Amino acid sequence: MxxxxxxxxxxxxxxxxxxxxxxxxxxxxxxxxxxxxxxxYGLNNxxxxxxxxxxxxxxxxxxxxxxxxxxxxxxxxxxxxxxRVAGLVYIAAVVPDVHETVQSELNKYPTEIFSHIEVAGGRxxxxxxxxxxxxxxxxxxxxxxxxxxxxPPAADLLEQQNLDEVAWKSKPSWxxxxxxxxxxxxxLQRFLAKRMNAITVETDSSHVTMLSQPDVVIEVIRKxxxxxxxxxxx
Numbered sequence: 001m002x003x004x005x006x007x008x009x010x011x012x013x014x015x016x017x018x019x020x021x022x023x024x025x026x027x028x029x030x031x032x033x034x035x036x037x038x039x040x041y042g043l044n045n046x047x048x049x050x051x052x053x054x055x056x057x058x059x060x061x062x063x064x065x066x067x068x069x070x071x072x073x074x075x076x077x078x079x080x081x082x083x084r085v086a087g088l089v090y091i092a093a094v095v096p097d098v099h100e101t102v103q104s105e106l107n108k109y110p111t112e113i114f115s116h117i118e119v120a121g122g123r124x125x126x127x128x129x130x131x132x133x134x135x136x137x138x139x140x141x142x143x144x145x146x147x148x149x150x151x152p153p154a155a156d157l158l159e160q161q162n163l164d165e166v167a168w169k170s171k172p173s174w175x176x177x178x179x180x181x182x183x184x185x186x187x188l189q190r191f192l193a194k195r196m197n198a199i200t201v202e203t204d205s206s207h208v209t210m211l212s213q214p215d216v217v218i219e220v221i222r223k224x225x226x227x228x229x230x231x232x233x234x
Contacts, residue, residue, distance in 0.1 A: 007086055007228050008035035008060035009221060012053055012079075014070025014093075015043065015157075016126055016134065016150035021069065024214035029221060035060040039075075043153035046074065046160035053079035065224055066167075068093050069210060070184060071158065073192075074102050080167025086228040088171050089221055092178040092207050095168060095192045096161050103158040105192070109185035113207075123152035133182040137206040146208070173198040174224045176209055176217060183207035199223075 009029050011022040019038025029036050039056045041049040053075050057064055063086035068076035073093025080088050094102045106114075116130025126134060131147040138146065175193035179186050179202055193200045203209060203216050210217045 005061075005229070006032070006034050007225050008037070008062070008064045009225070010053070010056060010060065010064050010066050011036070011038040012041075012066060012068040012072035012075045013038070014068075014072045015124070015153045016146075017069070018149075018151050020149075021208065022067075022210055025210050025217050025221070028214075028218045032222065032225075034225065041075070043071075043151060043157055045154065046078070046157060049075050050078040054082055057082060057084050063087075063228065065089060065221065065228060067091065067221060070094065070207065071102055071153070074161055077166050077168060078161070078163055080171055081165050085167065085171060087224050088167055088173045089224050090173065090175045090193070090196075090198065091209055091217060092176065092181050092184050092189060092205075093192075094184055094188070095166075095196060096163060097166055097195070098163050100163075101159050101161045105188060106158065106184070109188035111182050111185050113183045119155050122155050124155055124157075125152045126150055133207075135206055135208045135211065136182065137180065137212045138208065142211065146211075168196045168198070172224075172227060174220050175200045176220055177202040178205045178207055178209050180204050181207045 019040045041052040062084035065087045066076035067089040069091040073090045073095045113133035116127045131143050135146045173196050175198035177189045205213045
């Protein structure tokens, strides 16, 4: 990789969201000269979501940095073994190891939001009063928008992971830890980041750090991009 070229940035969303959840961080990275794309997967099937990430990698230059929020941490962990991926950035994410599932990790550290969901039509929906546990540090009008546009996952999605290989064991990783998260427990995030030996940045945000503190996310991605571009291992 030449010292003048910049890695592309590929964003992977979590539950109750789509690629537009990164709308506050994408423009700054585009202005920096990165190719940027947000994966739009269906939250129906984990294997399909990982395959969609790999297809999307083909739409931008390589190497790429994968950025995963929440459940997106599992998709970049599965897809990041691809040779086109040079680094991984996790945002308040669940990061499975071989043969672990997102659900098995979440079960160890229960959080408030899962008392405010409803399964209907085979999908998992947030109840209106539950959005404050997902995005409580956003202004009220933004919380209402998050709820109005939230995309419900398949009811069994978080139990579908069965990985034989995980990307964070071979690719440099960064982790943004949300200390006020009520969806993915901060203690779970801390355990996962330490297990990965990730470069970790902690911040006082809700689960949706990229919406409530986009500058923090932009800065970590910039540091990851600089490390990858410079050929550093971390």
